[in-house]
Amino acid sequence: MEVKDWQLKALTPIWTGDAGGNGDRLIPTGIMGALRWWFEVLVRGLGGRACDPTTEVRCPDKNVQQADKPGHHCVVCELFGCTGWARKFRLMVLDEHDQVIQNQIQADQTFILRFVPLRPIREEEWCLLDATLRLIADYGAMGGKTVFKPSDESNRQNQLHHQDFGIVAVDRRPEGIDCNQQLASTFVHGSRNRRNFQDNSFSWASLQHFWCVKGRYLARQDSQRSSFNRVIGRDMRKNRSQQLFQNTNINRWLAGRQQESKKVFSFKHPEVARRTFGFVKPRLVNFQEIESRLGQVWSEFEAEHEFQQGEQIIEKLFQMKEGI
Ligand SMILES: [Zn+2]
Known part of the structure; x- marks a missing residue:
C-alpha cells in the first residue's frame, strides 16, 4: 500500500492548538479534525450522509454489531474511523526534509501531509481526500481557530484573536488519482454506508x-x-x-x-x-x-x-x- 503526499504551503500560521489556547505545538489531531470536518461537508454536498462525531448520532449504529456489516458506520467513518472501526490511515505532518514538524506551522512554511495506509484505501476515498484538500485550500481554511475575524483597527491587528489562521495552498498533489464527480457521488451513495440517522442539527454543513x-x-x-x-x-x-x-x-x-x-x-x-x-x-x-x-x-x-x-x-x- 502506497503512501500519498500532498505538499502544502501555509499562507498564514496554522492553529492546531488545544482548547486552552495553547497553539505553540503542532497537534496533528487538529489537522485531522479539520480534514474530517471538510470531508464531511464534501460528502454531504455530494448527497451522502455523514455523521457528526461530536454528537449523539455518531457512528457506529448500535444495532449493527459487526463493524464490517452494512450500516455499521457512515462513509466518512469508513475512512476516518469510529468506535470499533479503526481509521484506515496514519497522518504524518512533515517538513521538506521528511522530518516530523513539532511546532506550529508558520506563514510561508512548506509542509507535507503524508497519508500512510494501514488498510486498503479505495480510489474513491483518495479522490475525496484530494478534493477535500483542494476545497480547504481554494475556498475554506484549515484548523480550529478559523472562526476569528480580522480587524482593520491598526492597534488591534496583531492581537491573537484578530489574526488569520489556516489559509493554505496546495503546491503538489499525488499523481494518478482518478477523480470525477460521478465516481465520488456513486461511492458516497453506496448501500453499505450507514444512513439511518437524524442529521437535522448539522446537515447545513454541506x-x-x-x-x-x-x-x-x-x-x-x-x-x-x-x-x-x-x-x-x-x-x-x-x-x-x-x-x-x-x-x-x-x-x-x-x-x-x-x-x-x-x-x-x-x-x-x-x-x-x-x-x-x-x-x-x-x-x-x-x-x-x-x-x-x-x-x-x-x-x-x-x-x-x-x-x-x-x-x-x-x-x-x-x-x-x-x-x-
Ligand atoms: Zn460516521
Missing part, C-alpha cells in the same frame, strides 16, 4: 449550502462599525457586539450561540488569498439573503460574478485535471 467570495473580507472598521457583525446580524458597536441587532432566527443561527459555530468566516491576510465564506440553511436563510447582506457592506459587489455557491463549487472541484 457543500450544497456553502458559499464563498474571493478577494473580499469582513472586519471591524472602528468601535462603531463592523461589516462582519452587520452581515451576521450582530450589533455593530463593539461593547454591544454579543447582542443581536435584531433577534431573529436567521441572525441567531448565523451568529452562532454559545458552543455553536458561527456560519460566516472571513480572512484578510494574505491579500492574494483573501476570502469570505459561509453556509446557508434550507428554510431558514438562503443564498439570496446572504448576497443581499454582503451587498450592503461591500462597495461594487457583483454577486453574479463574485458570489460562488454550492453546486457550482462542487463542479469546479471535480473538474480539476492532473497536476495543479
Whole structure:
C-alpha cells in the first residue's frame, strides 16, 4: 500500500492548538479534525450522509454489531474511523526534509501531509481526500481557530484573536488519482454506508449550502462599525457586539450561540488569498439573503460574478485535471 503526499504551503500560521489556547505545538489531531470536518461537508454536498462525531448520532449504529456489516458506520467513518472501526490511515505532518514538524506551522512554511495506509484505501476515498484538500485550500481554511475575524483597527491587528489562521495552498498533489464527480457521488451513495440517522442539527454543513467570495473580507472598521457583525446580524458597536441587532432566527443561527459555530468566516491576510465564506440553511436563510447582506457592506459587489455557491463549487472541484 502506497503512501500519498500532498505538499502544502501555509499562507498564514496554522492553529492546531488545544482548547486552552495553547497553539505553540503542532497537534496533528487538529489537522485531522479539520480534514474530517471538510470531508464531511464534501460528502454531504455530494448527497451522502455523514455523521457528526461530536454528537449523539455518531457512528457506529448500535444495532449493527459487526463493524464490517452494512450500516455499521457512515462513509466518512469508513475512512476516518469510529468506535470499533479503526481509521484506515496514519497522518504524518512533515517538513521538506521528511522530518516530523513539532511546532506550529508558520506563514510561508512548506509542509507535507503524508497519508500512510494501514488498510486498503479505495480510489474513491483518495479522490475525496484530494478534493477535500483542494476545497480547504481554494475556498475554506484549515484548523480550529478559523472562526476569528480580522480587524482593520491598526492597534488591534496583531492581537491573537484578530489574526488569520489556516489559509493554505496546495503546491503538489499525488499523481494518478482518478477523480470525477460521478465516481465520488456513486461511492458516497453506496448501500453499505450507514444512513439511518437524524442529521437535522448539522446537515447545513454541506457543500450544497456553502458559499464563498474571493478577494473580499469582513472586519471591524472602528468601535462603531463592523461589516462582519452587520452581515451576521450582530450589533455593530463593539461593547454591544454579543447582542443581536435584531433577534431573529436567521441572525441567531448565523451568529452562532454559545458552543455553536458561527456560519460566516472571513480572512484578510494574505491579500492574494483573501476570502469570505459561509453556509446557508434550507428554510431558514438562503443564498439570496446572504448576497443581499454582503451587498450592503461591500462597495461594487457583483454577486453574479463574485458570489460562488454550492453546486457550482462542487463542479469546479471535480473538474480539476492532473497536476495543479
Ligand atoms: Zn460516521
